Amino acid sequence: MESTKILVQGIVQGVGFRPFVYRVATELKLKGYVRNLGNVVEIVLQGEKKNIEQFLYDLENKKPPISKINSIKTQCLKNNDKYDEFKIYESLDNFSGASVIPPDLAICDNCLKEIRDPNNRRYHHPFNACTDCGPRFTVIENLPYDRDKTTMDDFPLCDKCEKEYKDPLNRRYHAEAMCCPDCGPKLSLFDKDDNDLNSKHPLHDTVKLLDEGNILSIKGIGGTHLVCKVTDEDVVNRLRKRLGRKSQPFAVMSPDIETSLTFTEISQKEKITLKSKERPIVVLKKSKDYYFADSVAPNLHTIGVMLPYSPLHNLLFDFSDEPAYIMTSANVPGEPMMISNEEILGNLKGISDYSLIHNRRIVNRCDDSVVRYRNDFLSFIRRSRGYTPEPYDLKGKVLNKNVLALGPELDVTFTIVKNNLAYVSQHIGNTNKYKTYLFLQDAIKNMMNITKTNDFDIIACDMHPQFFTTKLAKELSEKYNAELVQVQHHHAHGVALANDNDIDEMIVIASDGVGYGSDGTAWGGEILYTDIESFERLGSLMPQKMPGGDLCAKYPVRMLASILDSCESFSRDEVIKLLKESYVDYFPHGDMEIETLFKQLDSNLNVGITSSTGRVLDSISTALNICGERNFEGEAAMKLESAAIPAKGEYNIPLRFKKLNKRIVLDTGNILKNVIDLIKDGVEKSEIAYAGQVAVSEGLSKIAVDAASEKGVKYIGATGGTFYNELISLTTKNYIEKSGFEFIQHKNSCAGDGSVSLGQAIVAAYKKK
Template sequence: MYRAHIFVQGIVQGVGFRPTVYRLANDLELKGYVRNLGNIVEIVVEGEKEIIRKFINDLKLKKPPISKISNIEVEWDEINHLSFTNFEIKGSSSEFKGRSVIPADVATCEACLSDMNNPKDRRYLYPFTACTDCGPRFTVIEEIPYDRERTSMKEFPLCEECQREYNNPSDRRYHAEATCCPVCGPKLSLYDDRPILVDDPLKEAAKILDEGYIVAMKGIGGTHLVCDATNEETVKMLRERLGRPYQPFACMSPDIETIKTFAIVSSAEERVLKSRRRPIVVLKKSDQYYLAPSVAPSLHNIGIMLPYSGIHHMLFKYAERPAYVMTSANKPGEPMIIRNKEILGRLKGIADYFLIHNRKIVNRCDDSVVRFRGDDMAFIRRSRGYTPEPYDLSNLSSDSNVIALGPEIDVTFAILNHGECYLSQYIGNTTKYDTTRFLEDALRHLMKITGIEEVDAVACDLHPRFFTTKLAEELSREYSARLFKVQHHHAHAAALAVDSGVDEFVCIAADGVGYGDDGTAWGGEILYCFDDQYKRLGSLAPQKMPGGDLCAIYPARMLFSILGSYYTLDYLEELFKDEYKQYFPHGEKEIQLVRRQLERDINVGITTSTGRILDSIATALHICSKRTYEGECAMKLESAAYKSSNYLDIPYRVDKYEGRYVLDTTDLLLKVMELKNAGEKIVDIAAAAQRSLSRGLAEIAVRVAEDVGTDIIGGSGGVFYNEAISLTVKDYVEDMGYRFIQHKNSCAGDGSVSLGQAVIATMRL
């Protein structure tokens, strides 16, 4: 006879793992127990060795659908007699062992949805219905082990019937920490200036929405502002109140069939839309698109998601509209509002009505956003449904604890704990005070639930003035940890390397801006990456930025500067006064100021940014003249190019500059202007310009790969969300015989910079 002491690591708490263990052990007549041990699951079984081995194998094959086993450790002891008379599920222990973590929030399962739609079920129409296979996890946990008394559900004692299910190992609600019913669970309330007393607040909210009002709706991980997506007047009103004049709104529809009436859905996109993670998926609008134009103005695509909570499902049960805007309830750059008092106070004047509930949101978690480039999925934002599931970096480190704080705007942070790298939910713009507080609070909380008490290293961006850099310096002192400052585009490349499982490659890092080793603003780089090092062997041509970051907001400044290296400033000043004056907030005076800045080299930065070139092309073609949200001009350029039907060719030129290959972007903009003045269609020029820029970057990458002797080339940075650019680069690289890699399980944009920082810090540590 043998006793096996088994420790299971992975996503094994809050997913029905213990009742599965219980059933498998009883089926094989094994004796012992299972319990949560801190942040892993501990199993002790006694019986014949071969039967125990079968039990362990069954555990791997028959684990719950949303669980994930990353490691199983087994300690064997030969025994003379059994110590247990049965198999039982024991209460949790608070002792820490191993490195498991709480799973992400999961969309309502079919079984719970069936209960909610069954008039004979006691959970009929109850929007907080959940079981071990679905419902909130990360957003309700306060500490580990993951038991009800350590979540925000502790404020809702179970009724007798729910308690009976909760205690029954054969029930799918056994130790489902979010389980509840109308008798014992959270309640919805509807407000305007005061409480509105109705029998069904959700049914009344649906009626209000269909009448053209805006409702603030508290959900699982945050609050949405909701309105009828087919009502142009209401959507415009929401934009005005929220201060988002053009940023596209995400929408929710009840089912795939409805989505297909206004958007194009591939089979791969449909699978992701219907997955238990339920992200927003960016889809192309169809020719029959009939939602309000202001939902996604001047864009060829739209972000859509399916219902993922009971509140959403019940809303569409009552609603009469095919889609609702579901946008995060926050001012631009700030964290979502989650507390009832703040929802009712801070959203007054934005929402007309407020649908709230009395369950506390412990961890904010924005909706995840994905997009397909051909057949390849890319994360734009990795958050709800995925956070805090870790990346496996055990090949890099088995015992180091590292914190990485990301860049400045689209921030996530990363915690590397004994080979598992946990990326936070989406944090946002850390130039905003409330967001910096959110970052610090979320960091401390994730450290607590992953069991980190000591820190070996802290990583951050190279930029000296970022808040995240200053926080990294403080944390380094607090934990007596080494500090590693990582160049922005090197971090992009390191995240891509982890995602793709490569050690050495050439990376095209193309985005808006990243602080370079030379103190200038990089953003169109060809890097040769190996081990924890890189060499900058190519880039776009350096261009002057009169007014610095103002060029990112008003790209006509950048266009003036780029053309100024070819035309005389006298000619340019007259041209811009005639054709582009409206793109300068202060008109002719500002054009004159930009000219003087360039002449005297005052307040003029230097950049190789791909984003600034795309912005300049969009401005030159009168597609977009001001950035009101991140990536706006480039996104509108892509949408214009999508409509092109005639092929134009813009030859590009690659030169040598300071020992590296350089793509001549002045030459590119000159040819764009020539084609525009020749009367070519704007959409065709837009497509040709994107194509030329893409091929130029790809050619430099191929030249560098040939020089250094690698056969792998990758693309990272926000520019690689652009489907046309991504596919053009991919086709060029593969046509030249090289392997092309892209982000699939991480963000091409800044959302995965913290992952790359953690990787590089770990290697250097």
């Protein structure tokens, strides 16, 4: 007889792992125990050697479906302790390593069947859950992951549920979020004046109110949605007016794949992702039979769709015949999604007509994740609910120190690195908004708590001196006596991409709206070489003046004017004449603003310098009269992509390159000049939109290929928000692969700013090796 201790680390808490261990050990006639130790599962086995070996095989190959094992450590025990049976012991909180808490997961098939079975005691129960599904991250307060350390502790189990909870052979054994209608949270329906309607059937009444054209705030698992019909133009425009959200597309929730196919096109991979346990929003192409109100996703060829992921959502559609509902985060633009009942009832006055809330507390708010398939390849736009806080395994690449990285300023996440695991937070948002800045700090405390992190050796942040995240990083570096490391924005982008593909050296095409450059200018169309630790800028788009600074992002016509003014083919008078004849309406102050703009350019007063791809795409969009004012991030470029969909690709814009400060730059003035010429020639708008995007893509790709050849590097990667664009991604991929290089894309991280904190953390830790 032998005795063995096993320590299992990974997603092994809250997923039915201990009852699984109990069943396997019992079947193999092994004795001993299993218990949680804060962040690992400890197993002690006593029995025949062959049975212990079989147990270890089953542990890896028959584990619960939503568990994930990162490491298994075994130790032969030589003590004389004897065990009479195999038991599940109470958890202990005495381990200090890295912990892995599972994310919130969509309702499983078994729980879904129960809420639809009139003979089941959980029939129509909107909070049904078991070890295979339900909230985890959003309800946890501390480790080890037991019910008394979650907000479900507010709901003592009834006798029937307690029996299930304590039965190792039941799928609800230590399912911390489990409950039933007798002992679980309760729904309440309120009107706009905060009056409790005392509804006996809150879900039925909610659906009735929605179908009558009302806007409701509905509290879910990790936050709150604003919900309304998708087929009524008046209702959608009313929501837009109340939110002050002029044109940003709304995501929708549809009951199933079959219904979603009535208004979208869905590939096989997209179907799998829509139905996955993570249930992200998937950006899909609208079908030719698309019939929603135009204002749901205006002037775009795509729409974000998700399937119901909670029992509550499924029941909404069980009671409704609607093909979908708008489900957009309930927040004031730029601020965090609301999670407390006080916030929902108090701060959404004038926005929602009614509120469906419940009395379960949300500890960690967590927005919906968003993904898109480009050329049949998955791309994360937002990695949050369903994925957070599952860590990235850095596989020993960085120094084994505690690191906190705070990200940039927009679309912020933060990252904690501990024991070579990188925990990237849920979506935080725009930290120049005070409430979001407070949310960031609160979320850091919560993540430190559940990862058992008490201090940091390194604090990493962006190089921009004015970012609130930079200021916070300096404060935290003093608080923890930690070294402060500032990481260039696009270098961080590239390193997150390299980590995704497990490589250490590459040429990076970093293409986005803006990132603070190491020369103090605004970068955004860069060709970099990186070996993780450092980077070298080898090429870029032509730097252009930004008259009025950030006003150029809000009103892209200002950027168009500046780029055309830089073009040798146009005189100043020709540019002014063109602007006054064709684009004067895009200037809020008309002719007078045009004159002032050129005085700015000549005096260099409040004039920035940028090599941003985003500003070039915005300028093309404005030149084609597609978008003259940005109301949300990336609007002009997104609408430019949609405008190019009908194109056949019949026109090519010649590329011109120059040398500037020892690097090659793509002449974007020449691209805009050709766009204007094609407009004057009467070429179809879609063809010009297509040609402009291809020109930018191929220009950057050529610089990258030449740089890779010179450096002797075989990998060329693409990162930055521009690469959510399918045409640009495909053009870049084709050019690079035809040139004989391997093209690298993001796999499990965001091309946009959502993964900058991950890159910062890796660079900061790597530099200290």
